[in-house]
Amino acid sequence: MKAALVGDDGGLLHRARRATGRDRGPDAVVADILGFAAELRAYGLERYGEPAAAAGLAVPGIVDERNGVAVYAANLGWRDVPLRALLAERLGVPVALGHDVRTGGLAEGRIGAGRGADRFLFVPLGTGIAGAIGVDGRVEAGAHGFAGEIGHVVVRPQGAACPCGQRGCLERYASASAVSEAWAAACGDPEADAADCAKAVASGDPNAVRVWQGAVDALADGLVTALTLLDPRTLIIGGGLAEAGDVLFRPLRDAVRRRVTFQKLPSIVPAALGDSAGCLGAGLLARDLLTTGPTPTTPEVTA
Secondary structure (H helix, E strand, O other): OOOEEEEOOOOOEEEEEEEOOOOOHHHHHHHHHHHHHHHHHHHHHHOOOOOOOEEEEEOOOOOOOOEEEEEEEEOOOEEOOHHHHHHHHOOOOEEEEHHHHHHHHHHHHOOOOOOOOOOOEEEOOOOEEEOEEEOOEEEOOOOOOOOOOOHOEEEEOOOOOOOOOOOOOHHHHOOOHHHHHHHHHOOOOOOOOOOHHHHHHHOHHHHHHHHHHHHHHHHHHHHHHHHHHHOOEEEEEEOOOHHHHHHHHHHHHHHHHHHHHOOOOEEEEEEEHHHHHHHHHHHHHHHHHHOOOOOOOOOOOOO
């Protein structure tokens, strides 16, 4: 878990980290979140003379942002947790709940690599692949909270099986975990990962180049599908694979350029906020509560 106190100007005043404790079960994770937030509130009161005016929380999985419910997270084991209400009761301030990728995308769009773009798509390449669709300073969640799941666009029909139930999903070919798996098999080292593959590509290893290009081609196929549907002005790539820099971006820009026909080619840029994006995005969600007021489904809680 990553947490922060965020100033009204968007600056990070204090940061902290803690293990999720997921080995102790979903109830323990929820308890740890509430306790962590309470400690952060106390620190703010002690350090700045007043507690935070609102709180934002970003979690993985399926999130009902309107009703403030963490619906499901496979890695954490929870179902239908009313996190917004629980945290509002614990802290005594308004609370916003968001999806981790969409919240990170909100920060990248407003104050990061997409700043100034009226339409952007944020795609972090990590263990899996997800996306955040930015429109005029907000991120589109979709009718059911599933918007932006680009990792489950099929790019290789009848290809590798995906845990989602489909075959050939983008994240089975272009996520950091997929590249790690492919490179470990190609080089014969079960401990090798995507970062090792990127280093081997930079040194000219032909096997690494083959693995890497396969991932880049799959990613380009998925991104062109997305830009055909969404027509973003800026395409922001983040996550672990983006840390490869030009080793990723040079062939990716070329691969996307070769695939577009009538579409407008967006700017393809690296994410700017790194692993602070989620905390900054949660801060933006909290600040939005203070500037726009609570929605009908936001609990009215006072200190």
